[in-house]
Amino acid sequence: MTPFLTLQGRRALITGGTSGAGAATVALFHQLGAHVLTAARKRPADLSGAAFVEADLTTRAGVQAVVDAVHRELGGLDILVNVLGGSSAPSGGFAALTDEEWDKEFDLNFFPAVRLDRALIPGMIAQGSGVVIHVTSIQRILPLHQATTGYAAAKGALNTYSKSISKEVSPKGVRVVRVSPGWIADPGSNGLALRIAEEAGISYDQAVQTIMDSLGGIPLGRPAKPGEVADLIAFLASNRASSITGTEHVIDGGTVPTA
Incomplete structure (x- = not known):
């Protein structure tokens, strides 16, 4: 009997795949039969069956190291999942955000996706198929002004960028979708x-x-779990979602009051 959802034989790069929702996505993709590569600044104790490259994706050199690893370890790519993100900005509202803090927010939450897309989507176009999933955040429309203005702005930029490229590459066989979690309990x-x-x-x-x-x-009464976010990502990456592109999929327990 054919399973409802499979990623058997698919080649996937998952950034931010060593903790939280990213690690859950790596583990699930491996379970569903995908060949997975992930990257981080330090090798984790458990890779859940994934290949690994040590790289800092906030830098151009780090992105290039990951691109090289994709070709070396996977021989190409079918699925690109950009989970990488976070914030270390201080609280204190907009006045606490120096130029350096703004740079950090965009270097972590926006530019890695842009650079990886630029390097890897052409290969997907050449083969006539591919899926790109960008993990954004509900904070793009519900920012916490005390501490996450920079993060929310970077994720907002990623959201708009994702919608734009979906219009460009979907006619060429590459689906681009967004997953926007609320608060994840991890x-x-x-x-x-x-x-x-x-x-x-x-x-x-x-x-x-x-x-x-x-x-x-x-409203649901609790934050999302990492595995629940991974479930949504896996579905969107699979052939079960073959007609879904250019869309944003919110998983926030009903936090955002309006669509």
Whole structure:
């Protein structure tokens, strides 16, 4: 019996694949039969069956190292999933964001996707097929002004860029879709809560509640789990979603009150 969803034999690059939703996506893709490559600045203890390249994707040299690894390890690419993202910006609103902080936000949350696309999508076009998935964020429309203005702006740019290239490359056989998570409950994604707790002199649980309040609450009653985000990504990457392109898929437990 043919399984409902398979990625058997597909060649996939997943950035940000060593923690949180990225690691869950790597593990699921491997389980579904894909040949997976991921990258990070340091090799993790568990790669869930993926090939690995040590590289800093916030740099041009790091991106080139990953592109070279794609050709060396996979011999081409069928699926590109850009999960890489995050923020280390200080709280304090817009005035706390120096030029250096703005550079960091875009170098992590926007430019890696742009550079990888530029290097790898032409190969997909040449073979007549491919899927590009950019993980953005609901913060592009629901920013937390106290701490994540730069992150939200970078993800907003990624969202607009993704929509634009989908119009260009979808007629050539390459689907481009966006996955926009809300808050994901994972130790690797709770740095904001820890930082708020430290800076405000409150407990971690109080910081979590502060974030929930800033988001206006989560109607589902809880944040998303990394595996749930991975499930959505895998579906969109599969042939089950073969007519889906140019769209944004929100997974936020109902946090954003309007579409």
